[in-house]
Amino acid sequence: MAQIVLKDVVKKFGAHVAVKGVNLQVRDSEFLIMVGPSGCGKTTTLNMISGLERPTSGEIAIGGRVVNDLEPGERGLGMVFQDLALFPHLTVYENIAFGLRVKKVAEREVDSRVRAAAEAMHISPLLAKRPAQCSGGESQRVALARTIVTNPAVFLMDEPLSSLDAKLRVDMRTELKRLHARLKATFVYVTHDQAEAMTMADRIVVMSGGVVEQVGEPLEIYRKPASQFVAGFFGTPTMNFLSGKIESANGGLVFQASNLRQRLAASLPSGLAGRNVVLGVRSEHVTVGANGGTPGKVQLIEPLGAESLVFFEFGGATPLVAKIDPERSLDTGDNLTFDFDPAGCHLFDADTGARLN
Ligand SMILES: Nc1ncnc2c1ncn2[C@@H]1O[C@H](COP(=O)(O)OP(=O)(O)O)[C@@H](O)[C@H]1O
Ligand SMILES: [Mg+2]
Known part of the structure; x- marks a missing residue:
């Protein structure tokens, strides 16, 4: 069982509190993604699970065993980082074999496990090359194969795709999801990219300023964000926000x-x-051309292919963005009304940002 439990975990660097009392349960075999803006404490939290950092206070347990005093190598984890740290002077084969050689695994077993891991990551033709002869995506696969080969019950990954170009990053998402389904190991994955979190995670942990803002399944977080921060962090384009007051009218x-x-x-x-x-x-809950809606003027149209984004000027602090059918003929300068689907309206406390509905 490779479940992970964090209890009131705090990390201070001098006077700076990077992680402010995190409580979290990672279930056995789940793909859990920690996401949040740069500096919110994701890497620090992951490093405390791996043992690279010690918590200032609190407790971390892996598979029912408290690991606070265990060295990283004693925790049974596999790690993949943004900085792949491949050995440049070793072949891909030897890079993948490295962890097994350290453990003095018999040569025949090393060979079959290296080949199986290379097969799984589709890099068998690269085994004789050196890292410098591999592309970014290939190096990423070598780093994953090097971790898979040691057969860890828990994979810890810190922004492993962030050095790849956009297309490759999207391909690798699918591949990582497949890998997780096949290995059935526990994955704890850190990223600042909300789309990566939405597409891959079984559950998402949203962090901000050293605290956990929300834990939930991707669609639950998208549909029912617990705070204005979470609401604004997920989804493209960003959710429209308007300040105002709730009043009673007609019951x-x-x-x-x-x-x-x-x-x-x-x-x-x-x-x-x-x-x-x-x-x-x-934007998908804004209806354009509604009877009795708010008048607005089309300021800008962004065609995205399957849909278009329309930005309305209506005298608000910022323009309002709506998603429309790209076939709909609209032009810059057109005057149109819009209103919102009441079921798609999220209400947040003006002072605390906490969800009210
Ligand atoms: N070794 C360190 N010494 C001092 N401050 C650190 C150290 N590591 C991280 N921090 C600070 O802790 C906060 C959280 O950092 P980090 O966990 O790396 O954030 P993230 O991975 O979410 O971008 C940041 O303000 C960062 O500057
Ligand atoms: Mg980080």
């Missing part, structure tokens, strides 16, 4: 901003009336 609730009035879902508790809030709405 229901409405959101009232300086130049926009929006009906809210009937299911909302009436106690929210009077609250200062930020309303968040994703």
